[in-house]
Amino acid sequence: MALLKRLTxxxxxxxxxxxxxxxxxxxxxDTLLTAVLTAExxxxxxxxxxxxxxxxxxxxxxxxCWVKLGDGxxxxxxxxLLEAGVCVSREPGRSL
Amino acid sequence: xxxxxxxAMSTVIVGAGPAGIRAAQxxxxxxxxxCLLDESLRGGGQVYxxxxxxxxxxxxxxxxxxxxxxxxxxxxxxxxxxxxDYRPETLVWNAETRTLDTLHNGxxxxxxxxxxxxxxxxxDRILPVPGWTLPGVYSLGAAQIALKFQGCAIGERxxxxxxxPLLYLVAYQYAKAGATVAAVLDSSPFSAQTRALPALLxxxxxxxxxxxxxxxxxxHGVPVHQGVHLHEIQGERRVSGVSWQQGQQRKNLACDAVxxxxxxxxxxxxADLLGCEFAWxxxxxxxxxxxxxxxxxxxxxxxxAGDGAGIMGADAAEVAGELAALTLLGxxxxxxxxxxxIELQRQLEAIQRFRQGLETxxxxxxxxxxxxxxSLTVCRCEEVSAGDIRQTVADGHWEINRVKAxxxxxxxxxxxxxxxxxxxxxxxxxxxxxxxxxxxxxxQAPIKPLPFGVxxxx
Amino acid sequence: xxxxxxxxxxVIGGGIVGASAALFLALSGKRVALLERDFFGSHSSGVNYxxxxxxxxxLSQLPLSRRAHEIWGDLRAFIGTDGEYMRSGHxxxxxxxxxxxxxxxxxxxxxxxxxxxxLLDHAxxxxxxxWAGDVAVGASLCADDGHANPRLVSPAFAVAARRxxxxxxxxxHVSEVSHDGQTFLVRTASGLSFRAPWLLNxxxxxxxxxxxxxxxxxxxxxxHPAMLVTxxxxxxxxxxxxxxxxxIYARQVARGNCVLGGGQGFALDPATARPGQxxxxxxxxxxxxxxxxxxxxxxxRTWSGTEGYLPDREPVLGASSTxxxxxxxxxxxxxxxxxxPAAGEALAQRVCVGASNIDLxxxxxTRFQTHxxxxxxxxxxxxxxPSGTDNVIPLFRGxxxx
Numbered sequence: 001m002a003l004l005k006r007l008t009x010x011x012x013x014x015x016x017x018x019x020x021x022x023x024x025x026x027x028x029x030d031t032l033l034t035a036v037l038t039a040e041x042x043x044x045x046x047x048x049x050x051x052x053x054x055x056x057x058x059x060x061x062x063x064x065c066w067v068k069l070g071d072g073x074x075x076x077x078x079x080x081l082l083e084a085g086v087c088v089s090r091e092p093g094r095s096l
Numbered sequence: 097x098x099x100x101x102x103x104a105m106s107t108v109i110v111g112a113g114p115a116g117i118r119a120a121q122x123x124x125x126x127x128x129x130x131c132l133l134d135e136s137l138r139g140g141g142q143v144y145x146x147x148x149x150x151x152x153x154x155x156x157x158x159x160x161x162x163x164x165x166x167x168x169x170x171x172x173x174x175x176x177x178x179x180x181d182y183r184p185e186t187l188v189w190n191a192e193t194r195t196l197d198t199l200h201n202g203x204x205x206x207x208x209x210x211x212x213x214x215x216x217x218x219x220d221r222i223l224p225v226p227g228w229t230l231p232g233v234y235s236l237g238a239a240q241i242a243l244k245f246q247g248c249a250i251g252e253r254x255x256x257x258x259x260x261p262l263l264y265l266v267a268y269q270y271a272k273a274g275a276t277v278a279a280v281l282d283s284s285p286f287s288a289q290t291r292a293l294p295a296l297l298x299x300x301x302x303x304x305x306x307x308x309x310x311x312x313x314x315x316h317g318v319p320v321h322q323g324v325h326l327h328e329i330q331g332e333r334r335v336s337g338v339s340w341q342q343g344q345q346r347k348n349l350a351c352d353a354v355x356x357x358x359x360x361x362x363x364x365x366x367a368d369l370l371g372c373e374f375a376w377x378x379x380x381x382x383x384x385x386x387x388x389x390x391x392x393x394x395x396x397x398x399x400x401a402g403d404g405a406g407i408m409g410a411d412a413a414e415v416a417g418e419l420a421a422l423t424l425l426g427x428x429x430x431x432x433x434x435x436x437x438i439e440l441q442r443q444l445e446a447i448q449r450f451r452q453g454l455e456t457x458x459x460x461x462x463x464x465x466x467x468x469x470x471s472l473t474v475c476r477c478e479e480v481s482a483g484d485i486r487q488t489v490a491d492g493h494w495e496i497n498r499v500k501a502x503x504x505x506x507x508x509x510x511x512x513x514x515x516x517x518x519x520x521x522x523x524x525x526x527x528x529x530x531x532x533x534x535x536x537x538x539x540q541a542p543i544k545p546l547p548f549g550v551x552x553x554x
Numbered sequence: 555x556x557x558x559x560x561x562x563x564x565v566i567g568g569g570i571v572g573a574s575a576a577l578f579l580a581l582s583g584k585r586v587a588l589l590e591r592d593f594f595g596s597h598s599s600g601v602n603y604x605x606x607x608x609x610x611x612x613l614s615q616l617p618l619s620r621r622a623h624e625i626w627g628d629l630r631a632f633i634g635t636d637g638e639y640m641r642s643g644h645x646x647x648x649x650x651x652x653x654x655x656x657x658x659x660x661x662x663x664x665x666x667x668x669x670x671x672x673l674l675d676h677a678x679x680x681x682x683x684x685w686a687g688d689v690a691v692g693a694s695l696c697a698d699d700g701h702a703n704p705r706l707v708s709p710a711f712a713v714a715a716r717r718x719x720x721x722x723x724x725x726x727h728v729s730e731v732s733h734d735g736q737t738f739l740v741r742t743a744s745g746l747s748f749r750a751p752w753l754l755n756x757x758x759x760x761x762x763x764x765x766x767x768x769x770x771x772x773x774x775x776x777x778h779p780a781m782l783v784t785x786x787x788x789x790x791x792x793x794x795x796x797x798x799x800x801x802i803y804a805r806q807v808a809r810g811n812c813v814l815g816g817g818q819g820f821a822l823d824p825a826t827a828r829p830g831q832x833x834x835x836x837x838x839x840x841x842x843x844x845x846x847x848x849x850x851x852x853x854x855r856t857w858s859g860t861e862g863y864l865p866d867r868e869p870v871l872g873a874s875s876t877x878x879x880x881x882x883x884x885x886x887x888x889x890x891x892x893x894x895p896a897a898g899e900a901l902a903q904r905v906c907v908g909a910s911n912i913d914l915x916x917x918x919x920t921r922f923q924t925h926x927x928x929x930x931x932x933x934x935x936x937x938x939x940p941s942g943t944d945n946v947i948p949l950f951r952g953x954x955x956x
Binding site: 066068074096 | 785786788808809810849850851852854
């Protein structure tokens with residue numbers, strides 16, 4: 001279930017990407033956070049309780065939107081623009 | 097990457113928001129070619145953050161009453177770009193004597209400086225509420241960025257909560273853009289805003305805008321509640337509602353998103369790593385790097401401008417950026433327009449008086465810590481609760497870095513940006529100490545996370 | 555000023571050595587005052603890497619280290635917390651056959667101290683620790699060594715000392731020490747004063763000044779180990795690790811964060827130090843080849859501390875040769891955390907029964923007196939701001955633009 005709702009600027013090119021191994025799509029100019037959360041309702045699991053998290057500050061400060069890319073890099077979803085074909089995977093976190 | 101000649105880098109600005117851009121413009125106008133380092137892709141800072149390319153909304157749609165200012169700041173950056181050493185998407189992660197350490201595109205580099213203007217801006221000031229880590233809960237600034245930068249609302253039915261000018265502005269922007277604003281829950285009582293009127297009248301246009309947003313929301317059927325204590329954000333795996341206390345009444349409301357904050361807090365890590373002296377600011381309820389009226393920090397060659405050294409807003413940031421640049425130029429022997437410098441200082445003083453009025457209108461909820469339940473997650477990185485912090489205080493600790501060492505509050509990825517204010521409040525409340533005496537979380541490199549395998553220019 | 559408080563011993567320095575000395579003195583019924591300039595365990599005792607390791611120590615330290623191992627084994631009984639102490643094993647990696655030969659030689663030489671080192675060739679290393687990078691050709695494992703959280707353990711020794719009856723004081727900067735022929739008089743800047751027949755100098759990197767005052771100058775230098783910690787990562791490593799010949803060392807805590815150290819930072823002022831960008835980048839660049847699961851991980855925090863080093867990298871531990879009643883315990887060269895409690899206990903035994911169970915001769919301060927001769931100056935003035943914090947450890951100096 002989507003968390004974010006697109007209100008405007010819908011008229012952009014569609015970019016296909018892969019989310020957790022499944023096909024997904026976003027729009028040109030989306031951040032990874034937008035691309036994921038307009039279709040899903042979380043970005044990662046918290047580190048010590050495995051609770052769902054979906055970012056918080058959207059300005060690169062809270063560090064609660066890290067996702068993993070296909071090349072092994074880990075990035076902040078709020079400040080990384082979507083590129084066509086990118087593989088994004090969400091980390092489940094852990095419950096201690 | 098070839099490094100530009102060293103001499104070109106002797107004057108550096110960190111942050112391409114309104115302060116940094118005006119500083120760069122001023123330096124360039126006097127013949128200096130500064131290096132402008134900024135984390136974001138396109139500059140503008142947070143208030144005047146630009147939408148990505150391919151987006152089509154007008155400045156008016158994005159920035160409302162501030163469209164003219166935003167366009168002017170953006171146009172200035174666009175004109176400057178080719179003339180200065182502008183480095184977007186560049187994180188400054190550390191500072192040592194006369195050198196900044198940067199990270200760009202997975203590569204570390206060093207930027208030496210002789211003179212530095214720190215314009216690092218601010219983030220939301222967060223006083224956590226039970227349920228705030230649920231998906232669908234964002235800071236007020238985040239809600240605004242979702243709309244401005246991505247054309248998205250943070251949910252279908254959004255509750256806005258907290259206090260500060262941003263509260264009404266963002267709620268208004270959401271409603272204007274077609275989102276459903278379920279309610280605005282202002283922690284400050286209406287009486288506070290009446291009390292603040294004399295000071296606020298010093299900046300009538302800003303006041304008019306604030307009144308306008310609030311009146312517009314009411315006129316459009318958005319419930320606005322004042323004197324509210326946000327009690328809880330409900331939900332299992334995402335937000336399903338909020339509950340709050342108003343007077344003796346407990347109220348509930350269904351929603352799928354909440355945006356909240358209590359005004360802003362300064363980003364001070366870089367000033368800290370640079371060795372700037374800090375002092376307690378009662379107005380900001382924070383330890384801040386000290387600056388003189390002209391923008392000089394306590395460290396020779398280091399100047400402070402904008403919200404990063406105390407929250408005064410975007411207009412003040414533009415003024416302070418220009419002023420700091422003029423001061424710097426004067427200090428190194430350039431001929432500057434002294435009258436302009438004095439005029440800018442006068443403008444800052446006027447804004448400062450208005451700022452005091454805002455603090456009266458949107459007072460800090462001093463009872464927040466006492467009301468925070470033990471089960472409240474304060475630190476969302478390390479998942480430390482208010483009860484954990486109180487236990488640490490009960491064990492005899494009261495200095496905030498010491499409390500951090502014992503219970504990990506503020507020790508996670510965000511280095512206390514989100515929880516530091518709240519943790520300090522709880523320590524003060526639990527220890528019975530004055531808030532200032534609890535101290536401040538020390539800045540530690542890296543200012544933001546730094547990846548393994550980083551390449552370095554040496 | 556009020557009358558000095560009469561105690562049996564004053565301990566200067568609330569790190570792990572001083573705090574454990576205070577604990578053992580209090581447990582023996584002595585009246586003891588523990589004075590810490592800052593907060594207990596807030597300097598190198600609290601900000602070190604957290605290795606609790608016997609493996610790799612000079613043979614001279616192994617008797618003391620063996621006793622410390624017993625104390626660590628009973629940590630909760632002593633200090634009321636386990637401080638995240640785990641006997642996870644300590645794995646020392648060799649990056650070359652020559653380094654492996656050094657590990658083999660150490661295993662032989664250190665037999666008899668109960669470490670039971672296991673030498674692992676390349677295949678065994680791979681089978682047992684599949685995460686280890688290909689640069690490791692072999693390793694030596696000490697299964698009963700481990701690691702702990704210094705932020706929690708070191709202050710807990712001071713808390714335990716207080717519970718056992720010691721008077722403990724934080725923010726108590728010693729401003730004056732004198733001896734009138736009978737007892738020591740110790741004053742703090744905060745207005746406290748104490749009189750005691752015994753004085754324990756456990757002031758870490760700042761201890762040389764007090765030794766000097768009593769005519770025992772030591773060539774102590776300050777070092778600033780660079781440390782960093784990663785964000786929480788999936789568990790991949792259950793041993794604390796180091797590398798033969800030095801370099802990077804790393805451990806992963808139960809919460810998933812990896813703590814890494816390597817190289818040297820620099821002193822910001824006499825009391826604080828930073829790791830420096832050169833050392834941080836060095837770790838970030840080089841750690842992945844030893845610990846491949848770190849690829850893609852982020853370092854979230856770095857720090858350093860100020861640590862006293864003597865030229866032979868052995869501590870000074872035991873009685874002063876110039877001033878009866880004065881005991882020294884300092885200069886642990888970045889590896890005092892494991893051995894600290896036993897060092898404190900040995901000092902306490904010296905006070906209580908006149909001698910420690912373990913021979914401290916190798917650590918005598920007199921080893922520096924052949925070329926350094928001077929007379930006691932018991933009436934010398936107050937201790938001022940500590941000096942001796944210039945950094946002489948040549949590995950990776952933090953600042954790139956000195």
